[in-house]
């Protein structure tokens with residue numbers, strides 16, 4: 068028998084995710100949205116539908132986050148836990164994290180680096196509905212150099228031949244995207260965030276191999292030379308896109324020509340500023356534990372304003388931004404994807420609707436899912452998140468969803484968890 072439901076709300080996001088439809092009803096049949104119409108016009112022909120009147124809430128498409136590490140703890144000791152925990156511990160942690168994420172209203176997540184044994188298992192169990200969780204696009208393990216960034220849950224590959232094998236292996240396991248650590252990172256004591264990990268030639272081989280197998284490739288990129296390398300190599304998206312100078316006594320090394328090429332090539336960027344915002348707030352609350360500053364960046368601390376200035380320059384030049392909380396890194400808890408939008412508004416000065424759009428339809432486009440999720444209109448999968456208040460007025464009203472619908476299935480209704 069067909070599963071037929073109607074979700075009514077005082078505010079429903081329009082098809083472009085750019086404004087509200089007042090007092091509208093979303094008609095869902097077998098997990099797909101079949102109509103959006105004024106609540107007062109719902110025809111008596113729909114008498115057999117189950118009706119959920121959500122009342123004075125803001126109904127958005129389920130949020131989409133382009134950057135998670137499902138099994139990382141999001142605590143100040145996330146690094147030592149990731150280094151020491153076994154697959155069983157990480158699997159339980161990942162299962163719990165993915166449950167929290169979807170119950171907060173994030174119905175689609177792209178995981179950009181977790182152990183293969185954990186990531187593919189957790190996705191299978193979510194898809195088989197043994198545990199609740201978001202729709203998952205997976206990279207599986209990130210590809211990194213020996214002792215490189217996140218080697219402890221990555222695939223180590225140094226040479227062009229090794230990198231090609233690593234790409235093929237991830238696709239064979241079921242990866243939807245390839246994640247490469249193009250530079251060192253803050254999370255890894257043996258990696259230098261200020262220098263590239265791969266030459267342009269090796270990066271080009273990875274790009275060629277990923278594209279030959281029809282999957283996109285995205286890169287963790289903190290150093291300026293790393294950014295220039297991956298732009299030259301033609302990767303699909305950049306994560307962080309920070310511009311650290313190779314010399315630890317210097318700050319940033321921004322090159323506008325590289326950004327122009329980035330725009331010409333249509334390369335999206337996940338600026339991970341929601342994660343930075345949560346870190347600053349954790350500090351203000353006195354919750355920051357004994358994290359050691361990384362040896363390679365401790366010489367000269369670059370103020371956050373300088374990073375934001377570079378992000379603004381990139382965005383003004385035409386670079387499009389995805390969400391991407393870097394869930395699992397310190398203070399980036401998996402239930403806080405909404406902080407991406409908070410940071411777009413509060414740190415970059417975007418309008419609330421522009422930030423809401425980026426958190427839904429925009430990132431759906433970046434993930435190649437725009438015909439399936441990211442907006443509330445006929446033909447889309449019924450992924451919905453309702454928030455008390457009005458995020459178009461106050462972006463922080465978008466936080467923990469009170470109602471979550473995934474593929475038409477109710478996971479949470481008016482703050483009551485049903486799964």
Ligand SMILES: [Zn+2]
Nearest residue numbers: 134136179393
């Ligand atoms: Zn990450």
